[in-house]
Amino acid sequence: MFDKxxxxxxxxxxxxxxKFIIFLxxxxxxxxxxATYIHRIVDESIKVGYNSxxxxxxxxxxxxxxxxxxxxxxxxxxxxxxxxxxLVVRDMTLIELAxxxxxxxYAGKVGSNIxxxxxxxxxxxxVDALEVMGINATSYLVLPKIIASVLMFPVLVILAGxxxxxxxxxxxxxxGVITGTDYILGIQMDxxxxxxxxxxxxxxxxxxxxxxxxxxxxxxxxxxxLEVGQSxxxxxxxxxxxxxxxxxxxxxxxxxxxxx
Amino acid sequence: xxxxxxxxxxxxxxxxxxxxxxxxxxxKTNMIIGASGTGKSVLLKCIVxxxxxxxxxxxxxxxxxxxxxxxxxxxxRREMGMLFQGGALFDSQxxxxxxxxPLNVLxxxxxxxxxxxxxxxxxxxxxxxxxxxxxxxxxxxxxxxxGIARAIVTKPNYLFCDEPNSGLDPQTSIKIDNLIKDITDxxxxxxxxxxxxxxxxxxxxxIVNFMHEGRLLWTGPSDEIGDSDVHELNEFVFAGRLMKMAxxx
Numbered sequence: 049m050f051d052k053x054x055x056x057x058x059x060x061x062x063x064x065x066x067k068f069i070i071f072l073x074x075x076x077x078x079x080x081x082x083a084t085y086i087h088r089i090v091d092e093s094i095k096v097g098y099n100s101x102x103x104x105x106x107x108x109x110x111x112x113x114x115x116x117x118x119x120x121x122x123x124x125x126x127x128x129x130x131x132x133x134x135l136v137v138r139d140m141t142l143i144e145l146a147x148x149x150x151x152x153x154y155a156g157k158v159g160s161n162i163x164x165x166x167x168x169x170x171x172x173x174x175v176d177a178l179e180v181m182g183i184n185a186t187s188y189l190v191l192p193k194i195i196a197s198v199l200m201f202p203v204l205v206i207l208a209g210x211x212x213x214x215x216x217x218x219x220x221x222x223x224g225v226i227t228g229t230d231y232i233l234g235i236q237m238d239x240x241x242x243x244x245x246x247x248x249x250x251x252x253x254x255x256x257x258x259x260x261x262x263x264x265x266x267x268x269x270x271x272x273x274l275e276v277g278q279s280x281x282x283x284x285x286x287x288x289x290x291x292x293x294x295x296x297x298x299x300x301x302x303x304x305x306x307x308x
Numbered sequence: 309x310x311x312x313x314x315x316x317x318x319x320x321x322x323x324x325x326x327x328x329x330x331x332x333x334x335x336k337t338n339m340i341i342g343a344s345g346t347g348k349s350v351l352l353k354c355i356v357x358x359x360x361x362x363x364x365x366x367x368x369x370x371x372x373x374x375x376x377x378x379x380x381x382x383x384x385r386r387e388m389g390m391l392f393q394g395g396a397l398f399d400s401q402x403x404x405x406x407x408x409x410p411l412n413v414l415x416x417x418x419x420x421x422x423x424x425x426x427x428x429x430x431x432x433x434x435x436x437x438x439x440x441x442x443x444x445x446x447x448x449x450x451x452x453x454x455g456i457a458r459a460i461v462t463k464p465n466y467l468f469c470d471e472p473n474s475g476l477d478p479q480t481s482i483k484i485d486n487l488i489k490d491i492t493d494x495x496x497x498x499x500x501x502x503x504x505x506x507x508x509x510x511x512x513x514x515i516v517n518f519m520h521e522g523r524l525l526w527t528g529p530s531d532e533i534g535d536s537d538v539h540e541l542n543e544f545v546f547a548g549r550l551m552k553m554a555x556x557x
Binding site for chain 2: 180
Protein backbone atom coordinates (compact mmCIF):
# COMPACT_ATOMS: atom_id res chain seq x y z
CA MET A 49 0.00 0.00 0.00
CA PHE A 50 2.94 2.32 0.53
CA ASP A 51 3.52 3.95 -2.85
CA LYS A 52 6.79 5.63 -2.04
CA UNK A 53 8.92 3.67 0.37
CA UNK A 54 11.10 6.73 0.98
CA UNK A 55 8.24 9.13 1.53
CA UNK A 56 5.92 7.60 4.12
CA UNK A 57 4.12 10.81 5.03
CA UNK A 58 0.58 10.41 6.40
CA UNK A 59 -0.71 12.22 3.30
CA UNK A 60 0.94 9.76 0.94
CA UNK A 61 -0.20 6.84 3.05
CA UNK A 62 -3.82 8.02 2.99
CA UNK A 63 -3.61 8.67 -0.76
CA UNK A 64 -2.29 5.16 -1.37
CA UNK A 65 -4.88 3.65 0.97
CA UNK A 66 -7.67 5.44 -0.92
CA LYS A 67 -6.29 4.21 -4.26
CA PHE A 68 -6.03 0.70 -2.84
CA ILE A 69 -9.67 0.74 -1.69
CA ILE A 70 -10.84 2.01 -5.10
CA PHE A 71 -8.74 -0.75 -6.71
CA LEU A 72 -10.51 -3.35 -4.55
CA UNK A 73 -13.87 -1.83 -5.49
CA UNK A 74 -13.02 -2.32 -9.18
CA UNK A 75 -12.85 -6.09 -8.60
CA UNK A 76 -16.59 -6.34 -8.25
CA UNK A 77 -17.86 -4.25 -11.17
CA UNK A 78 -18.39 -5.47 -14.77
CA UNK A 79 -17.63 -9.07 -13.85
CA UNK A 80 -17.34 -11.87 -16.39
CA UNK A 81 -19.31 -15.13 -16.28
CA UNK A 82 -19.05 -17.45 -13.26
CA ALA A 83 -17.49 -20.20 -15.42
CA THR A 84 -14.69 -17.84 -16.50
CA TYR A 85 -13.80 -17.17 -12.88
CA ILE A 86 -13.96 -20.84 -11.87
CA HIS A 87 -11.30 -21.74 -14.46
CA ARG A 88 -9.13 -18.85 -13.41
CA ILE A 89 -9.51 -19.64 -9.69
CA VAL A 90 -8.50 -23.28 -10.25
CA ASP A 91 -5.44 -22.18 -12.26
CA GLU A 92 -4.45 -19.62 -9.66
CA SER A 93 -5.01 -22.07 -6.78
CA ILE A 94 -2.50 -24.42 -8.36
CA LYS A 95 -0.03 -21.58 -8.80
CA VAL A 96 -0.34 -20.08 -5.31
CA GLY A 97 -1.16 -23.23 -3.37
CA TYR A 98 0.22 -26.42 -4.87
CA ASN A 99 3.40 -24.73 -6.12
CA SER A 100 4.11 -23.37 -2.63
CA UNK A 101 3.88 -26.73 -0.85
CA UNK A 102 7.59 -27.54 -1.18
CA UNK A 103 8.91 -24.33 0.35
CA UNK A 104 6.25 -24.37 3.10
CA UNK A 105 7.15 -27.95 4.06
CA UNK A 106 10.88 -27.19 4.19
CA UNK A 107 10.47 -24.00 6.23
CA UNK A 108 7.93 -25.57 8.60
CA UNK A 109 10.00 -28.70 9.27
CA UNK A 110 13.03 -26.63 10.25
CA UNK A 111 10.84 -24.20 12.18
CA UNK A 112 9.50 -27.07 14.33
CA UNK A 113 12.96 -28.59 14.74
CA UNK A 114 14.58 -25.32 15.83
CA UNK A 115 11.71 -24.44 18.19
CA UNK A 116 11.98 -27.83 19.90
CA UNK A 117 15.75 -27.64 20.38
CA UNK A 118 15.72 -24.00 21.54
CA UNK A 119 12.84 -24.55 23.93
CA UNK A 120 14.46 -27.69 25.37
CA UNK A 121 17.74 -25.87 26.09
CA UNK A 122 15.92 -22.94 27.69
CA UNK A 123 13.73 -25.08 29.94
CA UNK A 124 16.38 -27.24 31.62
CA UNK A 125 15.04 -27.34 35.15
CA UNK A 126 14.01 -30.13 37.49
CA UNK A 127 10.86 -28.13 38.21
CA UNK A 128 9.63 -28.23 34.61
CA UNK A 129 8.26 -31.48 33.22
CA UNK A 130 9.56 -32.55 29.79
CA UNK A 131 6.12 -32.56 28.09
CA UNK A 132 6.00 -28.78 28.65
CA UNK A 133 8.61 -28.45 25.88
CA UNK A 134 6.16 -30.00 23.40
CA LEU A 135 3.34 -27.84 24.76
CA VAL A 136 5.42 -24.71 24.08
CA VAL A 137 6.28 -25.95 20.58
CA ARG A 138 2.59 -26.61 19.86
CA ASP A 139 1.39 -23.24 21.17
CA MET A 140 4.11 -21.29 19.36
CA THR A 141 3.46 -23.17 16.16
CA LEU A 142 -0.31 -22.85 16.13
CA ILE A 143 -0.64 -19.32 17.42
CA GLU A 144 2.30 -17.61 15.75
CA LEU A 145 4.81 -19.53 13.69
CA ALA A 146 2.58 -21.51 11.33
CA UNK A 147 0.44 -18.57 10.19
CA UNK A 148 2.88 -15.67 10.47
CA UNK A 149 6.23 -17.12 9.38
CA UNK A 150 4.51 -19.05 6.59
CA UNK A 151 2.84 -15.78 5.53
CA UNK A 152 6.22 -14.04 5.32
CA UNK A 153 7.59 -16.89 3.18
CA TYR A 154 4.38 -16.84 1.12
CA ALA A 155 4.72 -13.09 0.55
CA GLY A 156 8.25 -13.66 -0.73
CA LYS A 157 7.25 -16.39 -3.12
CA VAL A 158 3.67 -15.70 -4.19
CA GLY A 159 3.56 -11.93 -3.59
CA SER A 160 6.60 -11.23 -5.76
CA ASN A 161 5.22 -13.58 -8.42
CA ILE A 162 1.84 -11.82 -8.52
CA UNK A 163 3.41 -8.35 -8.69
CA UNK A 164 5.93 -9.43 -11.33
CA UNK A 165 3.30 -11.12 -13.48
CA UNK A 166 0.83 -8.22 -13.38
CA UNK A 167 3.62 -5.65 -13.77
CA UNK A 168 4.91 -7.37 -16.89
CA UNK A 169 1.38 -7.66 -18.28
CA UNK A 170 0.90 -3.96 -17.64
CA UNK A 171 4.06 -2.73 -19.35
CA UNK A 172 3.64 -5.07 -22.34
CA UNK A 173 0.08 -3.76 -22.93
CA UNK A 174 -1.55 -7.14 -22.16
CA VAL A 175 -3.77 -5.39 -19.59
CA ASP A 176 -4.75 -2.78 -22.21
CA ALA A 177 -5.54 -5.63 -24.63
CA LEU A 178 -8.04 -7.02 -22.11
CA GLU A 179 -9.61 -3.60 -21.57
CA VAL A 180 -10.02 -3.01 -25.31
CA MET A 181 -11.83 -6.36 -25.57
CA GLY A 182 -14.35 -4.97 -23.06
CA ILE A 183 -13.09 -7.08 -20.19
CA ASN A 184 -12.62 -5.53 -16.75
CA ALA A 185 -8.91 -6.38 -16.47
CA THR A 186 -8.80 -5.68 -12.73
CA SER A 187 -11.59 -8.10 -12.01
CA TYR A 188 -10.49 -10.72 -14.54
CA LEU A 189 -6.85 -10.79 -13.48
CA VAL A 190 -6.88 -9.90 -9.80
CA LEU A 191 -10.09 -11.29 -8.28
CA PRO A 192 -9.21 -14.97 -9.01
CA LYS A 193 -5.76 -14.43 -7.47
CA ILE A 194 -7.26 -13.03 -4.26
CA ILE A 195 -9.91 -15.75 -4.02
CA ALA A 196 -7.31 -18.47 -4.69
CA SER A 197 -5.01 -17.00 -2.06
CA VAL A 198 -7.77 -16.74 0.55
CA LEU A 199 -8.75 -20.38 -0.16
CA MET A 200 -5.28 -21.91 -0.42
CA PHE A 201 -3.27 -20.08 2.24
CA PRO A 202 -5.28 -21.60 5.15
CA VAL A 203 -4.53 -25.04 3.63
CA LEU A 204 -0.84 -24.16 3.58
CA VAL A 205 -1.05 -23.01 7.21
CA ILE A 206 -2.68 -26.31 8.25
CA LEU A 207 0.12 -28.14 6.43
CA ALA A 208 2.74 -25.89 8.03
CA GLY A 209 1.34 -26.51 11.52
CA UNK A 210 1.28 -30.27 11.00
CA UNK A 211 4.79 -30.45 9.48
CA UNK A 212 6.24 -28.10 12.12
CA UNK A 213 4.89 -30.14 15.05
CA UNK A 214 5.96 -33.35 13.35
CA UNK A 215 9.40 -31.84 12.64
CA UNK A 216 9.67 -31.07 16.36
CA UNK A 217 8.77 -34.67 17.17
CA UNK A 218 11.45 -36.08 14.83
CA UNK A 219 14.05 -33.68 16.24
CA UNK A 220 13.12 -34.70 19.78
CA UNK A 221 13.59 -38.35 18.78
CA UNK A 222 16.92 -37.81 17.01
CA UNK A 223 18.53 -35.48 19.53
CA GLY A 224 17.02 -37.09 22.62
CA VAL A 225 16.10 -33.74 24.22
CA ILE A 226 12.69 -35.23 25.03
CA THR A 227 11.22 -38.68 24.51
CA GLY A 228 8.59 -39.35 21.87
CA THR A 229 6.06 -40.30 24.52
CA ASP A 230 6.59 -37.04 26.43
CA TYR A 231 6.32 -35.08 23.16
CA ILE A 232 2.97 -36.71 22.29
CA LEU A 233 1.75 -36.12 25.83
CA GLY A 234 2.89 -32.47 25.69
CA ILE A 235 1.15 -31.57 22.46
CA GLN A 236 -2.16 -32.85 23.92
CA MET A 237 -1.76 -31.06 27.22
CA ASP A 238 -4.22 -28.18 27.96
CA UNK A 239 -5.22 -27.96 24.31
CA UNK A 240 -7.55 -25.11 23.44
CA UNK A 241 -9.15 -25.71 20.05
CA UNK A 242 -9.52 -21.95 19.52
CA UNK A 243 -5.81 -21.93 18.74
CA UNK A 244 -6.62 -23.66 15.44
CA UNK A 245 -9.48 -21.25 14.73
CA UNK A 246 -7.15 -18.34 15.56
CA UNK A 247 -4.51 -19.68 13.15
CA UNK A 248 -7.10 -20.07 10.39
CA UNK A 249 -8.49 -16.55 10.92
CA UNK A 250 -4.95 -15.24 10.60
CA UNK A 251 -4.42 -17.38 7.50
CA UNK A 252 -7.49 -15.94 5.74
CA UNK A 253 -6.47 -12.36 6.60
CA UNK A 254 -2.83 -12.86 5.57
CA UNK A 255 -3.81 -14.68 2.37
CA UNK A 256 -5.99 -11.72 1.41
CA UNK A 257 -3.37 -9.11 2.34
CA UNK A 258 -0.53 -10.74 0.39
CA UNK A 259 -2.57 -11.25 -2.80
CA UNK A 260 -4.37 -7.89 -2.71
CA UNK A 261 -1.30 -5.76 -1.90
CA UNK A 262 0.93 -7.58 -4.39
CA UNK A 263 -1.70 -7.32 -7.13
CA UNK A 264 -2.11 -3.61 -6.39
CA UNK A 265 1.66 -3.07 -6.61
CA UNK A 266 1.91 -5.01 -9.87
CA UNK A 267 -1.17 -3.52 -11.48
CA UNK A 268 0.04 0.06 -11.20
CA UNK A 269 3.51 -0.62 -12.57
CA UNK A 270 4.64 1.87 -15.20
CA UNK A 271 7.91 1.95 -17.10
CA UNK A 272 10.01 -1.10 -17.93
CA UNK A 273 11.84 -4.09 -16.54
CA LEU A 274 13.48 -2.05 -13.77
CA GLU A 275 10.09 -0.89 -12.49
CA VAL A 276 8.69 -4.45 -12.60
CA GLY A 277 11.55 -5.50 -10.31
CA GLN A 278 10.84 -2.57 -8.01
CA SER A 279 7.14 -3.46 -7.91
CA UNK A 280 7.99 -7.03 -6.88
CA UNK A 281 10.29 -5.79 -4.12
CA UNK A 282 7.73 -3.24 -2.93
CA UNK A 283 5.03 -5.93 -2.97
CA UNK A 284 7.03 -8.16 -0.64
CA UNK A 285 8.02 -5.28 1.66
CA UNK A 286 4.48 -3.89 1.91
CA UNK A 287 2.99 -7.37 2.35
CA UNK A 288 5.39 -8.16 5.20
CA UNK A 289 4.57 -4.87 6.95
CA UNK A 290 0.84 -5.52 6.51
CA UNK A 291 1.22 -9.09 7.81
CA UNK A 292 3.02 -7.92 10.96
CA UNK A 293 0.52 -5.09 11.55
CA UNK A 294 -2.38 -7.49 10.95
CA UNK A 295 -0.80 -10.04 13.29
CA UNK A 296 -0.62 -7.46 16.06
CA UNK A 297 -4.22 -6.33 15.55
CA UNK A 298 -5.57 -9.89 15.46
CA UNK A 299 -3.57 -10.81 18.57
CA UNK A 300 -4.97 -7.75 20.32
CA UNK A 301 -8.55 -8.59 19.34
CA UNK A 302 -8.56 -12.38 19.63
CA UNK A 303 -5.98 -13.26 22.32
CA UNK A 304 -8.57 -12.96 25.15
CA UNK A 305 -10.36 -15.98 23.62
CA UNK A 306 -7.20 -18.08 24.05
CA UNK A 307 -7.20 -17.88 27.82
CA UNK A 308 -8.91 -20.89 29.37
CA UNK B 309 -17.80 5.96 -38.60
CA UNK B 310 -15.81 7.22 -35.63
CA UNK B 311 -16.04 10.92 -34.87
CA UNK B 312 -13.59 12.72 -32.62
CA UNK B 313 -14.84 16.09 -31.54
CA UNK B 314 -12.63 18.72 -29.91
CA UNK B 315 -10.47 16.34 -27.86
CA UNK B 316 -7.83 17.72 -25.51
CA UNK B 317 -5.58 15.84 -23.13
CA UNK B 318 -2.90 16.89 -20.65
CA UNK B 319 -0.48 14.89 -18.51
CA UNK B 320 1.06 16.53 -15.44
CA UNK B 321 0.12 19.99 -16.69
CA UNK B 322 1.62 19.45 -20.15
CA UNK B 323 -0.94 19.57 -22.94
CA UNK B 324 -0.45 16.64 -25.32
CA UNK B 325 -3.57 16.98 -27.49
CA UNK B 326 -5.01 20.34 -28.56
CA UNK B 327 -8.67 20.34 -29.66
CA UNK B 328 -8.49 17.46 -32.14
CA UNK B 329 -11.40 17.08 -34.58
CA UNK B 330 -11.40 14.10 -36.93
CA UNK B 331 -13.66 11.63 -38.70
CA UNK B 332 -12.61 8.05 -39.42
CA UNK B 333 -14.67 6.59 -42.21
CA UNK B 334 -16.20 3.13 -42.45
CA UNK B 335 -14.61 0.67 -44.87
CA LYS B 336 -11.48 2.78 -45.18
CA THR B 337 -7.99 2.67 -43.75
CA ASN B 338 -7.68 5.89 -41.78
CA MET B 339 -4.09 6.79 -40.98
CA ILE B 340 -2.91 8.97 -38.11
CA ILE B 341 0.63 9.98 -38.95
CA GLY B 342 3.28 12.24 -37.53
CA ALA B 343 6.73 12.21 -35.98
CA SER B 344 7.38 10.44 -32.67
CA GLY B 345 6.04 12.27 -29.62
CA THR B 346 3.31 14.20 -31.44
CA GLY B 347 0.47 12.55 -29.53
CA LYS B 348 -0.69 9.94 -32.07
CA SER B 349 -0.79 7.07 -29.58
CA VAL B 350 -2.43 9.28 -26.92
CA LEU B 351 -5.15 10.16 -29.44
CA LEU B 352 -5.64 6.47 -30.21
CA LYS B 353 -5.84 5.67 -26.48
CA CYS B 354 -8.45 8.40 -26.05
CA ILE B 355 -10.46 6.95 -28.93
CA VAL B 356 -10.47 3.37 -27.57
CA UNK B 357 -11.01 4.56 -24.00
CA UNK B 358 -7.71 3.49 -22.45
CA UNK B 359 -7.26 7.15 -21.47
CA UNK B 360 -10.07 9.59 -20.76
CA UNK B 361 -9.84 12.87 -22.65
CA UNK B 362 -9.95 16.04 -20.53
CA UNK B 363 -12.39 17.59 -22.98
CA UNK B 364 -14.27 16.57 -26.10
CA UNK B 365 -16.31 13.69 -27.41
CA UNK B 366 -15.73 10.39 -29.19
CA UNK B 367 -18.64 8.82 -31.04
CA UNK B 368 -18.83 5.36 -32.59
CA UNK B 369 -21.56 5.42 -35.26
CA UNK B 370 -23.38 8.11 -33.31
CA UNK B 371 -22.92 6.44 -29.91
CA UNK B 372 -21.19 8.59 -27.30
CA UNK B 373 -18.18 6.71 -25.96
CA UNK B 374 -15.84 8.99 -24.02
CA UNK B 375 -18.51 10.06 -21.52
CA UNK B 376 -20.63 6.90 -21.55
CA UNK B 377 -21.06 4.62 -18.53
CA UNK B 378 -18.59 1.76 -18.10
CA UNK B 379 -21.29 -0.70 -19.18
CA UNK B 380 -22.06 1.27 -22.36
CA UNK B 381 -18.33 1.51 -23.11
CA UNK B 382 -18.03 -2.25 -22.67
CA UNK B 383 -20.77 -2.77 -25.27
CA UNK B 384 -18.89 -0.63 -27.82
CA ARG B 385 -15.54 -2.20 -26.93
CA ARG B 386 -16.88 -5.63 -27.77
CA GLU B 387 -17.12 -4.38 -31.35
CA MET B 388 -13.45 -3.37 -31.37
CA GLY B 389 -10.27 -5.20 -32.27
CA MET B 390 -6.85 -3.77 -31.62
CA LEU B 391 -3.34 -4.59 -32.73
CA PHE B 392 -0.82 -3.31 -30.21
CA GLN B 393 2.68 -2.11 -30.94
CA GLY B 394 4.35 -5.15 -29.36
CA GLY B 395 1.53 -7.57 -30.17
CA ALA B 396 0.42 -7.75 -26.48
CA LEU B 397 -0.04 -11.50 -26.70
CA PHE B 398 -0.65 -13.33 -23.42
CA ASP B 399 2.69 -14.93 -22.55
CA SER B 400 1.23 -17.94 -20.76
CA GLN B 401 -1.02 -18.97 -23.65
CA UNK B 402 -0.32 -20.64 -26.98
CA UNK B 403 -1.03 -18.88 -30.28
CA UNK B 404 -4.32 -20.78 -30.56
CA UNK B 405 -5.36 -19.89 -27.00
CA UNK B 406 -4.45 -16.25 -27.60
CA UNK B 407 -6.64 -16.04 -30.69
CA UNK B 408 -9.44 -18.01 -29.04
CA UNK B 409 -9.36 -15.85 -25.90
CA PRO B 410 -11.92 -13.22 -27.00
CA LEU B 411 -14.27 -15.99 -28.14
CA ASN B 412 -13.96 -17.78 -24.78
CA VAL B 413 -14.74 -14.68 -22.77
CA LEU B 414 -17.16 -12.83 -25.03
CA UNK B 415 -19.17 -15.55 -26.79
CA UNK B 416 -20.99 -18.76 -25.95
CA UNK B 417 -19.87 -20.69 -29.03
CA UNK B 418 -19.10 -24.40 -28.86
CA UNK B 419 -15.45 -25.49 -28.86
CA UNK B 420 -15.84 -26.75 -32.44
CA UNK B 421 -17.15 -23.40 -33.65
CA UNK B 422 -14.41 -21.55 -31.83
CA UNK B 423 -11.70 -23.80 -33.26
CA UNK B 424 -13.07 -23.35 -36.78
CA UNK B 425 -13.03 -19.59 -36.39
CA UNK B 426 -9.53 -19.56 -34.86
CA UNK B 427 -8.13 -21.75 -37.63
CA UNK B 428 -9.81 -19.56 -40.25
CA UNK B 429 -8.27 -16.40 -38.76
CA UNK B 430 -4.82 -17.97 -38.40
CA UNK B 431 -5.01 -19.15 -41.99
CA UNK B 432 -6.11 -15.66 -43.06
CA UNK B 433 -2.92 -14.16 -41.56
CA UNK B 434 -0.75 -16.96 -42.96
CA UNK B 435 -0.06 -18.86 -39.74
CA UNK B 436 -1.66 -22.24 -40.45
CA UNK B 437 0.76 -24.33 -38.44
CA UNK B 438 1.48 -22.09 -35.48
CA UNK B 439 -1.43 -23.11 -33.21
CA UNK B 440 0.66 -24.83 -30.56
CA UNK B 441 3.52 -22.34 -30.45
CA UNK B 442 4.06 -20.04 -27.48
CA UNK B 443 4.53 -16.27 -28.08
CA UNK B 444 8.15 -16.59 -26.96
CA UNK B 445 8.78 -19.07 -29.81
CA UNK B 446 7.65 -16.84 -32.68
CA UNK B 447 9.19 -13.82 -34.44
CA UNK B 448 8.09 -10.19 -34.12
CA UNK B 449 6.28 -10.30 -37.47
CA UNK B 450 4.45 -13.48 -36.49
CA UNK B 451 3.42 -11.88 -33.19
CA UNK B 452 1.90 -9.00 -35.13
CA UNK B 453 0.02 -11.44 -37.34
CA UNK B 454 -1.27 -13.35 -34.32
CA GLY B 455 -2.29 -9.96 -32.91
CA ILE B 456 -4.25 -9.25 -36.09
CA ALA B 457 -5.87 -12.70 -35.96
CA ARG B 458 -6.91 -12.08 -32.34
CA ALA B 459 -8.21 -8.62 -33.25
CA ILE B 460 -10.47 -9.90 -36.05
CA VAL B 461 -11.60 -13.17 -34.48
CA THR B 462 -14.83 -11.64 -33.14
CA LYS B 463 -15.55 -9.94 -36.50
CA PRO B 464 -15.26 -6.42 -35.08
CA ASN B 465 -16.67 -3.28 -36.66
CA TYR B 466 -13.66 -1.19 -35.67
CA LEU B 467 -9.99 -2.13 -36.00
CA PHE B 468 -7.22 -0.10 -34.38
CA CYS B 469 -3.53 -0.62 -35.10
CA ASP B 470 -0.84 1.09 -33.08
CA GLU B 471 2.43 1.28 -35.04
CA PRO B 472 1.90 -2.06 -36.82
CA ASN B 473 5.32 -1.86 -38.50
CA SER B 474 7.52 -0.91 -35.57
CA GLY B 475 10.50 -3.21 -35.21
CA LEU B 476 9.83 -5.09 -38.46
CA ASP B 477 11.99 -5.46 -41.56
CA PRO B 478 10.67 -3.74 -44.75
CA GLN B 479 9.39 -6.95 -46.35
CA THR B 480 7.46 -8.04 -43.26
CA SER B 481 6.14 -4.47 -42.89
CA ILE B 482 4.69 -4.61 -46.40
CA LYS B 483 3.03 -7.98 -45.61
CA ILE B 484 1.46 -6.60 -42.42
CA ASP B 485 0.32 -3.44 -44.24
CA ASN B 486 -1.31 -5.43 -47.02
CA LEU B 487 -2.97 -7.72 -44.49
CA ILE B 488 -4.51 -4.75 -42.67
CA LYS B 489 -5.70 -3.24 -45.96
CA ASP B 490 -7.17 -6.53 -47.23
CA ILE B 491 -8.96 -7.23 -43.95
CA THR B 492 -10.41 -3.71 -43.88
CA ASP B 493 -11.78 -4.13 -47.41
CA UNK B 494 -13.03 -7.65 -46.71
CA UNK B 495 -14.89 -6.89 -43.46
CA UNK B 496 -15.84 -3.27 -44.32
CA UNK B 497 -14.45 -2.17 -40.98
CA UNK B 498 -13.54 1.28 -39.75
CA UNK B 499 -9.78 0.91 -39.46
CA UNK B 500 -7.56 3.43 -37.71
CA UNK B 501 -3.81 2.97 -38.06
CA UNK B 502 -1.26 4.99 -36.12
CA UNK B 503 2.09 5.11 -37.91
CA UNK B 504 5.13 7.22 -38.59
CA UNK B 505 6.13 5.07 -41.56
CA UNK B 506 5.58 6.98 -44.84
CA UNK B 507 5.71 3.73 -46.82
CA UNK B 508 2.69 2.44 -44.90
CA UNK B 509 0.83 5.67 -45.49
CA UNK B 510 1.34 5.52 -49.23
CA UNK B 511 0.72 1.74 -49.40
CA UNK B 512 -2.49 1.38 -47.46
CA UNK B 513 -3.79 4.77 -46.33
CA UNK B 514 -7.14 5.90 -47.74
CA ILE B 515 -7.52 8.94 -45.52
CA VAL B 516 -4.52 10.54 -43.83
CA ASN B 517 -4.59 12.63 -40.65
CA PHE B 518 -1.28 14.41 -40.01
CA MET B 519 -0.44 15.43 -36.44
CA HIS B 520 2.25 17.80 -35.28
CA GLU B 521 2.91 18.81 -31.65
CA GLY B 522 -0.49 17.62 -30.47
CA ARG B 523 -2.46 19.34 -33.25
CA LEU B 524 -4.15 17.87 -36.30
CA LEU B 525 -2.69 19.95 -39.15
CA TRP B 526 -3.93 18.19 -42.27
CA THR B 527 -6.58 15.67 -43.28
CA GLY B 528 -7.18 14.31 -46.76
CA PRO B 529 -6.90 11.40 -49.18
CA SER B 530 -3.43 9.86 -49.31
CA ASP B 531 -3.02 10.62 -53.02
CA GLU B 532 -3.41 14.35 -52.29
CA ILE B 533 -0.69 14.37 -49.66
CA GLY B 534 1.84 15.79 -52.12
CA ASP B 535 -0.40 18.79 -52.85
CA SER B 536 -0.49 19.90 -49.24
CA ASP B 537 0.76 23.36 -48.35
CA VAL B 538 1.43 22.39 -44.72
CA HIS B 539 5.14 22.88 -44.25
CA GLU B 540 5.48 20.29 -41.43
CA LEU B 541 3.70 17.63 -43.51
CA ASN B 542 5.89 18.31 -46.55
CA GLU B 543 8.97 17.96 -44.34
CA PHE B 544 7.62 14.69 -42.93
CA VAL B 545 6.81 13.32 -46.41
CA PHE B 546 10.20 14.37 -47.74
CA ALA B 547 12.02 12.67 -44.86
CA GLY B 548 9.94 9.54 -45.45
CA ARG B 549 10.78 9.50 -49.17
CA LEU B 550 14.47 9.96 -48.44
CA MET B 551 14.26 7.01 -46.06
CA LYS B 552 12.49 4.94 -48.72
CA MET B 553 15.19 5.77 -51.26
CA ALA B 554 17.90 4.87 -48.75
CA UNK B 555 16.18 1.54 -48.05
CA UNK B 556 15.85 0.95 -51.80
CA UNK B 557 19.59 1.33 -52.26
